[in-house]
Amino acid sequence: xxxxxxxxxxxxxxxxxxxxxxxxxxxxxxxxxxxxxxxxxxxxxxxxxxxxxxxxxxxxxxxxxxxxxxxxxxxxxxxxxxxxxxxxxxxxxxxxxxxxxxxxxxxxxxxxxxxxxxxxxxxxxxxxxxxxxxxxxxxxxxxxxxxxxxxxxxxxxxxxxxxxxxxxxxxxxxxxxxxxxxxxxxxxxxxxxxxxxxxxxxxxxxxxxxxxxxxxxxxxxxxxxxxxxxxxxxxxxxxxxxxxxxxxxxxxxxxxxxxxxxxxxxxxxxxxxxxxxxxxxxxxxxxxxxxxxxxxxxxxxxx
Amino acid sequence: xxxxxxxxxxxxxxxxxxxxxxxxxxxxxxxxxxxxxxxxxxxxxxxxxxxxxxxxxxxxxxxxxxxxxxxxxxxxxxxxxxxxxxxxxxxxxxxxxxxxxxxxxxxxxxxxxxxxxxxxxxxxxxxxxxxxxxxxxxxxxxxxxxxxxxxxxxxxxxxxxxxxxxxxxxxxxxxxxxxxxxxxxxxxxxxxxxxxxxxxxxxxxxxxxxxxxxxxxxxxxxxxxxxxxxxxxxxxxxxxxxxxxxxxxxxxxxxxxxxxxxxxxxxxxxxxxxxxxxxxxxxxxxxxxxxxxxxxxxxxxxx
Numbered sequence: 001x002x003x004x005x006x007x008x009x010x011x012x013x014x015x016x017x018x019x020x021x022x023x024x025x026x027x028x029x030x031x032x033x034x035x036x037x038x039x040x041x042x043x044x045x046x047x048x049x050x051x052x053x054x055x056x057x058x059x060x061x062x063x064x065x066x067x068x069x070x071x072x073x074x075x076x077x078x079x080x081x082x083x084x085x086x087x088x089x090x091x092x093x094x095x096x097x098x099x100x101x102x103x104x105x106x107x108x109x110x111x112x113x114x115x116x117x118x119x120x121x122x123x124x125x126x127x128x129x130x131x132x133x134x135x136x137x138x139x140x141x142x143x144x145x146x147x148x149x150x151x152x153x154x155x156x157x158x159x160x161x162x163x164x165x166x167x168x169x170x171x172x173x174x175x176x177x178x179x180x181x182x183x184x185x186x187x188x189x190x191x192x193x194x195x196x197x198x199x200x201x202x203x204x205x206x207x208x209x210x211x212x213x214x215x216x217x218x219x220x221x222x223x224x225x226x227x228x229x230x231x232x233x234x235x236x237x238x239x240x241x242x243x244x245x246x247x248x249x250x251x252x253x254x255x256x257x258x259x260x261x262x263x264x265x266x267x268x269x270x271x272x273x274x275x276x277x278x279x280x281x282x283x284x285x286x287x288x289x290x291x292x293x294x295x296x297x298x299x300x301x302x303x
Numbered sequence: 304x305x306x307x308x309x310x311x312x313x314x315x316x317x318x319x320x321x322x323x324x325x326x327x328x329x330x331x332x333x334x335x336x337x338x339x340x341x342x343x344x345x346x347x348x349x350x351x352x353x354x355x356x357x358x359x360x361x362x363x364x365x366x367x368x369x370x371x372x373x374x375x376x377x378x379x380x381x382x383x384x385x386x387x388x389x390x391x392x393x394x395x396x397x398x399x400x401x402x403x404x405x406x407x408x409x410x411x412x413x414x415x416x417x418x419x420x421x422x423x424x425x426x427x428x429x430x431x432x433x434x435x436x437x438x439x440x441x442x443x444x445x446x447x448x449x450x451x452x453x454x455x456x457x458x459x460x461x462x463x464x465x466x467x468x469x470x471x472x473x474x475x476x477x478x479x480x481x482x483x484x485x486x487x488x489x490x491x492x493x494x495x496x497x498x499x500x501x502x503x504x505x506x507x508x509x510x511x512x513x514x515x516x517x518x519x520x521x522x523x524x525x526x527x528x529x530x531x532x533x534x535x536x537x538x539x540x541x542x543x544x545x546x547x548x549x550x551x552x553x554x555x556x557x558x559x560x561x562x563x564x565x566x567x568x569x570x571x572x573x574x575x576x577x578x579x580x581x582x583x584x585x586x587x588x589x590x591x592x593x594x595x596x597x598x599x600x601x602x603x604x605x606x
Contacts, residue, residue: 014383015345015376039376040343042318063408065379069372073318073342076368080317094408101404105366105397107447144410 001132001153003028003205003303005228007269008044009036010295012234013066014273020044020297021066022211022270024230026151027054029132034058034074035149035209041070042077048298052078053085057128059135060091061211062121062146068095072102079110086113090127092145093118121147124222138222140213142247148211150222153204161199166192205303208263211270214244215253220261228303229263230295232270236284239272251281255288269295304435304456306331306508306606308531310572311347313598315537316369317576318342323600324369325514325573327533328353329454332435337361337377338452338512344373345380351601355381356388360431362438363394364514365424365449371398375405382413389416393430395448396421424450427525441525443516445550451514453525456507464502469495508606511566514573517547518556523564531606532566533598535573539583542575554584558591572598 004027009020021038025045032054034041045052055078060068068091078087089095096116103110119127121139127149128135138148157178165174169192173183176194183192208223211232223229235243237252249257251268258266266289271278278294285292307330312323324341328348335357337344348355358381363371371394381390392398399419406413422430424442430452431438441451460481468477472495476486479497486495511526514535526532538546540555552560554571561569569592574581581597588595 013379015349015380017346017349039373040346043320043343046318046320063405065376065405065409069376069379070342073368073372076316076372077318092408094404098401098405098408101397101401102366102368105395105401105447106368144408 001029001156001205003151003153003207005207005301005303006048006050007267007295007297007299007301008041008048009038010269010271010297011038011066012232012270012272013064015039016273018276018297019271019273021069023070024209025050025055026207028151028153030054031056031130031132033151036061036067036211037069037071037074038066039069039073042074044297045074052081053083055087056085057088058090059149060089060095061140061148061209062142062144063092063094063098064142064144064212067211071095072099075099075103075110075114076106076108079108079112083112086115088115088117088128090117090119092121092147119147121145124219136222138208138210138219139216140210140219141216142212142214146212148213148219149209150226151207151209152226153206155204156201158194158198158201161197165197207303210257212248214247215249215257217257217260220257223257223261223263225262225264227264228267228301229258229261229265230267230269231257233268233281233285234270234272236275236280251284252288255285255292258289258292264291266292267295267301268292304332304508306454306456306510308510308604308606309351309353310570310598310600310602310604311344311351312339312341313572313574313600314341314369315535315573315575316367319576321579321600322574322576323347324372326373327512328358329510330357331454331456333357334359334433334435336454339364339370339514340372340374340377341369342372342376345377347600348377355384356386358390359388360391361393362452363392363398364443364451364512365445365447366395366397366401367445367447367515370514374398375402378402378406378413378417379409379411382411382415386415389418391418391420391431393420393422395424395450422450424448427522439525441511441513441522442519443513443522444519445515445517449515451516451522452512453529454510454512455529456509458507459504461497461501461504464500468500510606513560515551517550518552518560520560520563523560526560526564526566528565528567530567531570531604532561532564532568533570533572534560536571536584536588537573537575539578539587554587555591558588558595561592561595567594569595570598570604571595 011019
């Protein structure tokens with residue numbers, strides 16, 4: 001399954017010209033998923049030629065401006081582009097009210113149905129499911145209600161081992177074997193064990209998005225073994241006190257998190273505007289977890 | 304008096320990468336005045352090195368997103384920069400509610416006092432006055448409540464003609480002559496006529512900002528003879544029907560307006576995203592009013 005990530009913004013609250021505020025765009029098969037939508041995100045989508053007609057789902061971690069001030073502009077633009085397909089918007093309490101009041105005063109009537117789904121940021125639960133993926137919330141510890149999101153591809157079907165496939169199988173029975181179910185005789189004894197006639201499926205892809213939060217070990221169980229972890233790393237560890245005070249994570253801590261969760265790859269972002277050169281953050285995180293990368297605006301990853 | 308205009312955005316509702324949405328920054332003496340604040344305006348202020356600490360007054364013409372979606376981000380950033388000086392925000396009904404609700408959900412407590420002044424967009428009246436200028440509203444005809452703003456430098460004092468100044472004048476009497484008042488004998492007959500002893504003041508500078516509106520001749524009396532008129536010109540006149548339908552002005556109409564109002568210079572902006580090359584708009588407007596210019600992002604004018 002195609003699972004393509006484009007990073008649209010890597011900055012944090014104070015604006016800098018070199019980094020846009022947070023937004024990640026995931027293209028999974030034909031569907032676009034946007035995670036956070038800082039000011040100017042719609043321009044970033046334009047800049048990187050991502051087709052907003054494919055955008056179906058938007059997930060907002062929390063209501064600090066650098067994570068959602070671009071949302072009302074994007075929704076307005078989708079409407080001007082005469083969108084008619086439904087759009088689903090997931091975020092904390094308050095988001096629906098903020099969007100609705102702005103549509104009201106601009107006398108905007110959407111041509112499409114906008115579904116608001118309020119997140120419960122206090123616990124981890126399955127927020128979303130379609131034929132391709134599930135999305136689970138990841139509670140964050142921040143100054144306002146906040147949660148991250150774990151995108152997980154559904155398990156693939158098993159593949160039939162064609163060269164040894166019995167010739168008397170019906171189409172229904174083949175489907176059962178692919179689904180990991182045995183084929184039975186009428187007396188309920190096993191006729192064909194699916195393990196004997198199929199090749200096990202590969203593990204589904206997974207992507208965890210964690211921003212913004214105090215270093216928070218309890219989420220390790222949730223993000224365990226994900227292919228790619230994006231974790232905020234606003235500060236160098238020398239500013240740990242500042243990170244704690246503002247409920248953020250340091251590069252060292254993000255690396256620790258990745259190591260303890262045994263993830264495949266770590267991407268860090270949400271960099272403080274004080275860092276013009278990000279290399280010290282990369283050095284620091286790699287000391288904890290070598291397979292780490294700095295997020296850059298416009299960077300692409302195939303998960 | 305220094306009266307410096309920087310144009311921060313020249314686009315209209317549909318975003319394009321080459322033009323930011325509407326925002327004009329006026330620096331008059333030590334005070335910064337922002338007119339409209341489309342998405343990304345705070346980045347434009349950064350890009351053109353305009354010091355946001357000087358910003359004291361913000362004027363929003365109407366609540367379409369391309370004119371104000373950047374406001375909440377700018378206010379948040381001013382707060383992060385530890386501003387303590389008051390900020391005055393002028394705009395139509397709804398603006399205070401929109402800003403307040405977003406501050407509430409982000410749990411933001413401003414370090415500075417934010418004054419909301421609701422505009423009455425239906426009539427022309429003096430909205431603001433300080434020692435340097437007056438600001439008068441200009442009613443626009445648009446799909447939502449909308450008004451433009453006329454910035455007018457207060458009349459200068461008359462200059463004393465030193466070489467012929469009578470030696471018996473007191474300081475109070477000199478002030479009177481500068482204010483354009485005569486000096487009288489005790490029997491109320493004129494002793495010194497201010498016109499004989501002073502050089503008339505130069506006319507105060509003026510700048511009128513008109514966006515967005517249907518072509519609207521009744522405002523000509525308000526903007527008569529201004530030094531610089533900014534007028535929206537969203538479309539070429541071949542799209543007059545579209546302009547009328549969407550309550551916008553064509554380049555030809557903007558030129559007519561400038562000619563009839565006998566302004567010094569016309570700047571047009573708020574260009575539709577359909578125009579990659581703006582030269583046809585310039586040609587069209589100059590046929591009506593030769594001293595016209597196209598607004599460009601980052602352009603500076605000394606009025």
